[in-house]
Structures are given as C-alpha cells and as structure tokens.
Amino acid sequence: MTNVKNILLVGVGGQGTILASKILSIGLVEAGYDVKMSEVHGMAQRGGSVSTQVRFGKEVFSPIIGIGDADVLVSFEMMEAYRWLEYIKPGGKVIVNDYKIPSVPILMGNQEYPKDIAGKLSAKVDTSVLAAAEIAAKLGNAKAMNIVLLGALIKAMHLTEIDWESVIRRALKPNLAELNILALNAGLNA
Amino acid sequence: MKKLMTGNEAVARGAYEAGVSYAAAYPGTPSTEILENMVLYKDQIISEWATNEKVALETVIGASIAGARTIAAMKHVGVNVAADPLMTFAYTGVNGGMILVSADDPGMHSSQNEQDNRYYATFAKIAMLEPSNSQEAKDMIKIGMEISEAYDTPVLLRMTTRVCHSKTLVEFAERENIQKKPYIKNVQKFVAVPAVAKKLRLNLEKRLKNLEEFSNKTALNHIEWNGKSIGVIAAGVAYQYAKEVFGEQASYLKLGFTYPLPMDKIREFSDQVGTLYIVEELEPFMEDQIRGAGIPCIGKEKIPAIGELNPDILAKALMGVETTALEYDKSQLAERPPVLCAGCPHRGFFHELSKRRNIMITGDIGCYTLGAMSPLNAMDSVICMGASISTGHGAQKIFEKFEENMKVFSVIGDSTFFHTGINSLLNAVYNKSNSVVCILDNRITGMTGHQDNPGTGFTLQGDATNITEIEPLVKAMGVGHVRTINPLNLNEVKESLVWATSQTGPVVLITRWPCVLKKLSNQDKEEFGDYFSKCQVLEDKCTGCKMCIRTGCPALQFNKIDKKVKIDLAQCVGCEVCKQVCTFNAIEKVGKTDDEC
Numbered sequence: 163m164t165n166v167k168n169i170l171l172v173g174v175g176g177q178g179t180i181l182a183s184k185i186l187s188i189g190l191v192e193a194g195y196d197v198k199m200s201e202v203h204g205m206a207q208r209g210g211s212v213s214t215q216v217r218f219g220k221e222v223f224s225p226i227i228g229i230g231d232a233d234v235l236v237s238f239e240m241m242e243a244y245r246w247l248e249y250i251k252p253g254g255k256v257i258v259n260d261y262k263i264p265s266v267p268i269l270m271g272n273q274e275y276p277k278d279i280a281g282k283l284s285a286k287v288d289t290s291v292l293a294a295a296e297i298a299a300k301l302g303n304a305k306a307m308n309i310v311l312l313g314a315l316i317k318a319m320h321l322t323e324i325d326w327e328s329v330i331r332r333a334l335k336p337n338l339a340e341l342n343i344l345a346l347n348a349g350l351n352a
Numbered sequence: 353m354k355k356l357m358t359g360n361e362a363v364a365r366g367a368y369e370a371g372v373s374y375a376a377a378y379p380g381t382p383s384t385e386i387l388e389n390m391v392l393y394k395d396q397i398i399s400e401w402a403t404n405e406k407v408a409l410e411t412v413i414g415a416s417i418a419g420a421r422t423i424a425a426m427k428h429v430g431v432n433v434a435a436d437p438l439m440t441f442a443y444t445g446v447n448g449g450m451i452l453v454s455a456d457d458p459g460m461h462s463s464q465n466e467q468d469n470r471y472y473a474t475f476a477k478i479a480m481l482e483p484s485n486s487q488e489a490k491d492m493i494k495i496g497m498e499i500s501e502a503y504d505t506p507v508l509l510r511m512t513t514r515v516c517h518s519k520t521l522v523e524f525a526e527r528e529n530i531q532k533k534p535y536i537k538n539v540q541k542f543v544a545v546p547a548v549a550k551k552l553r554l555n556l557e558k559r560l561k562n563l564e565e566f567s568n569k570t571a572l573n574h575i576e577w578n579g580k581s582i583g584v585i586a587a588g589v590a591y592q593y594a595k596e597v598f599g600e601q602a603s604y605l606k607l608g609f610t611y612p613l614p615m616d617k618i619r620e621f622s623d624q625v626g627t628l629y630i631v632e633e634l635e636p637f638m639e640d641q642i643r644g645a646g647i648p649c650i651g652k653e654k655i656p657a658i659g660e661l662n663p664d665i666l667a668k669a670l671m672g673v674e675t676t677a678l679e680y681d682k683s684q685l686a687e688r689p690p691v692l693c694a695g696c697p698h699r700g701f702f703h704e705l706s707k708r709r710n711i712m713i714t715g716d717i718g719c720y721t722l723g724a725m726s727p728l729n730a731m732d733s734v735i736c737m738g739a740s741i742s743t744g745h746g747a748q749k750i751f752e753k754f755e756e757n758m759k760v761f762s763v764i765g766d767s768t769f770f771h772t773g774i775n776s777l778l779n780a781v782y783n784k785s786n787s788v789v790c791i792l793d794n795r796i797t798g799m800t801g802h803q804d805n806p807g808t809g810f811t812l813q814g815d816a817t818n819i820t821e822i823e824p825l826v827k828a829m830g831v832g833h834v835r836t837i838n839p840l841n842l843n844e845v846k847e848s849l850v851w852a853t854s855q856t857g858p859v860v861l862i863t864r865w866p867c868v869l870k871k872l873s874n875q876d877k878e879e880f881g882d883y884f885s886k887c888q889v890l891e892d893k894c895t896g897c898k899m900c901i902r903t904g905c906p907a908l909q910f911n912k913i914d915k916k917v918k919i920d921l922a923q924c925v926g927c928e929v930c931k932q933v934c935t936f937n938a939i940e941k942v943g944k945t946d947d948e949c
Contacts, residue, residue, distance in 0.1 A: 174688065175690075187356055187519060188356065191356055196521065197356060197520075197521065198485075198518055198519065198520050199356065199518065199519040200514060200518040200519075201518075202517070209688075209691045210688055210690035211688045223593070223596040223663075224589075224592045224593050224596040224662065224663045225485075225518035225519075225520065225592065226518070226662050227662070227663070227664075228662045228675060229664060229675055230664070230676050230677030230678075231663075241685065242688075244680075244682075244684075245685055245688075247678055248677045248680075250677075252676055252677075264686075265686050265687060266688075266691045266904060267686050267687050269901070269908060269910065270727065270901050270904070270910060271901070271912055273686040273687065274684075274686065275686060276684040277684075286680055
C-alpha cells in the first residue's frame with residue numbers, strides 16, 4: 163500500500179459526499195493516477211451515516227480500505243468524524259466541517275450529541291475544523307459546503323496542480339459550476 | 353478512451369458492446385444500476401423493469417430462444433425467485449447468448465441475508481464468471497456471450513457489492529455487429545417434458561466436461577508467477593485484496609471462470625508453490641472442491657467466512673499483521689440509524705397502527721421496513737419479498753384455531769405487491785383469510801431509488817405505459833372489503849383500522865400518497881395537488897409532552913433545556929402528521945415551502 167494514498171469521505175445521506183468524491187476521482191484520473199472509488203448505497207440514503215473511499219496511486223488493487231488505513235478523513239459532519247476516526251492512519255489528517263446534524267435518537271432526547279468533538283479529535287490527530295457551511299452560505303448556497311471541503315482536501319493532499327476548475331465545469335451544469343468553483347477556491351484558501 | 357465506472361455501469365456498457373438486444377431486471381441493491389444504465393443504449397437494447405426476478409429471467413429466456421443476446425440482472429436473493437426457470441433453462445440451453453447477473457451482498461449492506469450465489473452455478477450446472485473490477489465486468493459480458501453460444505449454456509456472472517459499486521478504470525470498445533440468430537422451432541431442445549428432459553440431462557453432463565476443458569485453457573484463469581513459497585488462488589474482488597496484501601511476495605492463480613473450476617491448472621499451480629491459500633469471500637466454494645480433488649490448501653480455517661473481507665482482514669488472518677488504529681472512547685457516539693424521511697407517507701399509517709393492541713404486523717421488503725424501528729416499532733416479522741401477506745395468513749389461521757385474540761396486519765409496498773404480493777393475496781382470498789392486508793402505495797419503488805413499476809405509468813425507458821390500479825385489481829381477485837385512504841389523515845387511518853379489524857374475510861386497505869422524494873408526474877400533480885408547505889411550533893402552547901416526537905420525524909427536535917419541540921424548516925414539508933398528533937394545538941401550518949425543497 164506504500165505508494166497509494168487513501169482518502170475517506172464521510173457524512174450523512176444527502177450531504178453531497180458522492181459528488182465531491184466524483185469530482186476528486188475525475189481530476190485524479192486526468193492527472194494520470196490509477197484510481198478506485200467505493201461507495202455504500204441502499205439503506206444509508208435514508209439519513210444514515212454514509213462513506214466514500216477514494217484510493218489513488220501508480221497501481222491500486224483493493225477498492226476499499228480497513229481500519230487505520232486512511233491518510234485523510236474528510237468529514238462533512240462533526241459526529242461522523244468521531245465515528246470514523248478509527249479509519250485514520252496514525253499520523254494522518256482529519257478535515258472536519260463545523261456542522262452538526264443530530265440523528266433521530268438525539269432529536270428524540272434519548273441520546274446526547276457528543277460534546278467538544280473538535281477537542282477530542284485534535285487530541286488524537288492533526289485536525290482542521292472548517293466552517294464550510296458558513297463559507298458556502300456566504301457564497302450563495304450552503305449546499306456547496308461539499309465543494310468547500312473538497313478544496314480543503316485538495317490543499318491538504320498537495321493536489322493543486324490539477325485543473326479542478328475545468329473538472330467542475332465538465333461535471334456540473336453551467337448554472338452550478340460558477341458557485342462551486344467559488345466554493346472550491348474558498349476551500350483551497352481556508 | 354478510459355473512464356471511471358462502477359461495475360454495474362460496466363456491465364451495461366459490456367452489454368452494448370457485446371451486441372445484446374434485450375435486458376430485464378427487478379431492482380435490488382447492489383444490482384439496480386445495471387438496468388438503469390442500460391437505458392443509455394436505448395436505440396440498441398430493449399431494457400425493461402420486470403415485475404419480479406422470475407419474470408425477468410423468463411422474458412430473457414424467451415428473447416434468447418427467439419435468437420437475441422440477452423441479460424437478466426438481479427440481487428442475490430432475486431435469484432431464489434428466479435431459480436425455477438434457471439434450473440430448467442440450464443437443461444435446454446440457449447439460442448442467442450444469455451447471461452444472468454447475480455449481485456451478491458457480502459456483509460449485508462442492504463439485504464436480509466448474505467447467501468453465496470456461486471452455489472447456483474453448481475446447482476444448475478452452468479458456467480460461471482467472476483469479475484474482480486469494472487474492466488473485467490465489461491469484458492466478461494462479451495466473453496460470457498461467446499461461451500454461452502459456443503457451449504449452449506446460460507452463464508452466471510457473479511458480482512458482489514464492492515465490484516458493483518466500486519469505480520475503476522474501463523477501456524471502451526465499439527459495439528460488435530452481432531446478427532440475431534434465426535428462430536427455428538426445436539421441440540427436442542426447448543420443450544422440457546420428461547422424454548426430452550431425460551436426453552437434455554445427459555447433455556448437461558457432457559457440457560460440464562467440455563466447460564471444464566475450456567476452464568483449463570482459457571486466459572480468464574491465469575497464473576502470475578512471483579516467489580513460489582506462497583501461492584494464492586483467488587477470484588472476484590478477493591483477488592484484489594490478495595494482491596494488496598501479498599504484492600509480489602506470492603504467485604497467483606487468478607480465476608475469472610470459476611465453474612467448472614480448472615482443476616488441471618490448479619494442480620499445476622499447487623505442485624509448484626509452497627503454502628497454498630484459497631482467498632475467497634463468504635463460503636469455501638473453491639476450497640471445498642480443491643480439497644475434494646486431494647490438493648492440500650489453507651482457506652476458511654484462517655479467513656473469515658462471515659461478512660466482507662478487506663486487505664486488513666486478510667493480512668491479519670494470513671500473516672498475523674495487526675493494523676494500528678487510534679484508540680478512543682466510542683461510548684459517547686450517538687447512533688445514526690436510517691429513518692423514514694420527514695413527510696414520508698408511511699409515518700402516519702405506522703403511528704396509528706402501532707397504537708393498536710393484540711395485533712401482529714407482518715412486514716415486507718422496502719422503505720416501510722423502517723417502520724420496525726423505534727419509535728414506531730410497528731413490525732413483528734420480515735422474511736422476503738411478498739411474504740407479509742402469506743406469513744400473515746398463516747399466523748392468522750393459527751391464532752384463530754387456538755382461539756387467541758389476535759389480528760394480523762400485513763404491510764406491503766406497491767412495488768413489492770406487484771412483485772409477489774399478488775400471489776399471496778390470491779392465496780389469502782382463496783383460503784378465506786381474516787387478516788388485514790395493508791398496501792402502502794407511494795406511487796413508486798422507493799428504497800432502491802425511484803424505479804417505475806406497473807402502477808406508475810412509465811417504463812424503464814421513460815415511455816408512457818398502461819397503469820395497473822390496485823383497488824380494482826384486488827376487488828377482481830375477490831376481496832370484498834377494500835378501502836383506499838390518505839395515510840396523512842390520521843383520523844381516516846384510525847377509523848379504517850377499526851373498520852378493518854371488525855370485518856370477516858380478507859380486507860385490503862390501500863394507502864395512496866406519493867413518496868416525499870418522488871419527482872411528481874403530471875398525473876400525480878393532478879391527483880395530489882401542490883401539497884408542500886411548512887409547520888411550526890407555537891412555543892407558548894408546547895408543553896413538551898413529546899407526543900409529536902413519537903412519530904419519529906427527523907424534522908422534529910426536542911430541546912431538553914426549554915422542554916419544547918422545534919421543527920427544522922429545511923426538512924419539514926408540511927405533512928401535518930405532528931400537527932394532528934398534538935393534543936395542545938401547538939403546531940400550526942405556516943405556508944408554502946420554497947421551490948428547491
């Protein structure tokens with residue numbers, strides 16, 4: 163697994179993890195990497211915890227990774243970062259959206275949303291907390307938080323040489339592309 | 353041109369390139385996107401949603417007998433439904449090439465079991481291919497068609513979740529110009545009466561011998577020599593995991609054609625390596641056969657047979673390598689189970705049903721299976737597609753025989769009713785059932801991501817089509833007590849449940865309201881109107897009694913500090929279920945949602 167980089171993107175169904183992974187994968191393929199991407203469908207779409215794995219390098223075999231294998235964990239939601247933390251390689255990096263989505267047991271008052279997740283993460287691993295939803299909302303639509311996070315990931319992985327604007331223009335409809343390019347740049351500069 | 357594709361997209365592309373003319377499926381994770389992507393090749397391939405997997409396979413058999421290359425696709429449990437035609441089509445063989453794609457779900461990401469469908473190849477005595485990535489999935493459709501036609505056999509293409517749903521690079525090719533084979537009436541081949549079947553049975557054994565010869569020769573089964581102290585025999589995605597773990601430390605016999613196994617090639621390989629590992633997910637399918645041939649090997653004594661594999665599990669099992677991972681206190685994590693969406697039409701129905709006493713609720717497969725979860729807790733059993741009505745009938749008969757005061761409610765969705773529920777209802781009518789059948793018609797196949805079905809008015813390829821209306825259908829089947837109700841109107845639901853309980857003979861309650869995520873057709877808009885709006889809580893009236901919270905709507909949040917409920921306007925669609933539940937009139941409607949919701 164030495165030359166292969168492993169990225170794990172997690173969040174809650176409907177947050178746009180799959181679109182972010184898709185743009186990431188297209189860019190990596192065009193840069194000449196072998197790429198494998200794996201996602202979980204089905205029950206997870208109904209507000210459950212979702213994950214996508216992207217692996218890239220000279221030659222990639224397995225499409226999936228196990229516990230302790232991810233170089234970077236990008237979490238679109240606070241508590242999900244904590245749930246998936248065991249997938250991080252010791253010495254890896256966490257990029258987490260400063261955004262909370264309470265799950266149904268929390269909404270019902272049966273369980274508590276864990277306190278100070280950012281602190282808990284930072285105590286274990288190199289953690290960047292990013293107010294991606296706020297940044298995206300200022301740009302015009304909070305939903306673009308996924309691409310803000312993608313920008314931060316690209317910066318952390320030193321993949322800025324790839325022409326991401328062009329990838330976004332081809333992957334999205336023109337009316338969405340402009341906003342998402344702003345979101346990408348906001349993430350790159352965050 | 354190289355493109356990143358899922359295994360499912362690659363199968364559809366392979367069908368296009370291999371000159372397939374007809375494909376059918378019933379949706380089921382992880383197989384659904386195969387037929388959804390087949391629509392891209394609408395000009396070349398007729399692709400259809402069948403009403404169930406048996407029907408899908410039979411339509412494909414007909415198309416093969418008529419002379420075309422054909423594909424049927426289904427999830428692993430779907431092959432159980434299709435097993436009847438499969439076992440005999442294995443006898444008759446094909447005219448145009450035929451591939452059955454079985455998408456297995458090791459780890460049960462979204463299935464009720466993790467059966468290993470490779471045994472269907474041995475059971476039916478047909479050829480089997482197992483791709484390990486998307487390129488192979490595409491290529492195996494082409495070569496599978498050639499095998500099918502050359503050896504006169506249906507071919508099982510066995511995929512798994514990680515092959516179906518992982519994107520890997522695929523090289524495209526042009527569509528082959530495949531001529532449709534002429535249809536020639538051939539009673540001695542296709543009429544499987546006993547006299548014919550006895551002859552076909554002998555052919556079946558000859559064909560297997562020929563296929564084993566092919567298996568030993570084909571490049572689909574090839575040796576990659578590296579160091580010889582460790583030898584690995586692997587197929588499917590497990591091959592990729594083995595490569596990840598052993599790299600060039602081991603030699604590989606990579607199997608793409610896995611039934612019949614290439615026993616000569618396996619012997620040639622095993623003779624030259626030190627330790628021989630058989631790396632496969634789920635059951636010891638290859639291992640048992642290899643061991644049976646007298647070849648010593650290591651497999652399931654070390655590698656788990658339960659659940660999915662991954663490189664870490666293999667490395668630990670075979671090399672004793674423990675992964676180092678961060679340790680932390682997970683006890684503070686709250687669960688995040690999948691839930692019925694805000695505004696889901698099933699919620700109101702389950703809320704009322706769950707309040708009734710002395711009832712058994714037999715469930716079925718679909719989004720509404722989530723009604724089993726807390727806080728609704730409105731389900732007693734779930735077995736397989738269509739089973740709600742038939743298991744409910746059996747249970748009701750026993751409660752009555754032993755004079756127990758229990759009423760059975762069978763809960764089934766529209767698409768599942770069309771799948772196999774119709775048979776079960778016919779049985780309930782015929783055998784004078786007193787159970788109550790509730791057909792939750794949300795006007796679409798929900799769980800697998802909104803596929804059309806016989807009730808929606810559209811085909812897979814997007815054409816307008818005939819609509820089967822459920823109410824006249826069940827009446828025609830002989831059900832005397834039928835009501836169609838609005839599941840969002842809780843009084844109507846409650847009153848209908850009381851009415852249904854008091855009837856003798858089979859009762860059918862149809863709840864009719866579209867899935868909240870459905871893109872409404874013009875006909876839907878005409879029938880249901882523009883009903884989206886918002887609700888909000890009047891804080892001075894909210895007593896914090898949590899009655900509304902017990903509907904399990906994810907748009908409602910109970911604030912422990914001020915003991916009030918808040919409604920998340922981003923999620924709320926104004927279904928008013930919470931408003932009807934509130935006895936303090938503390939929830940009011942506040943108007944329309946914006947367009948994007």
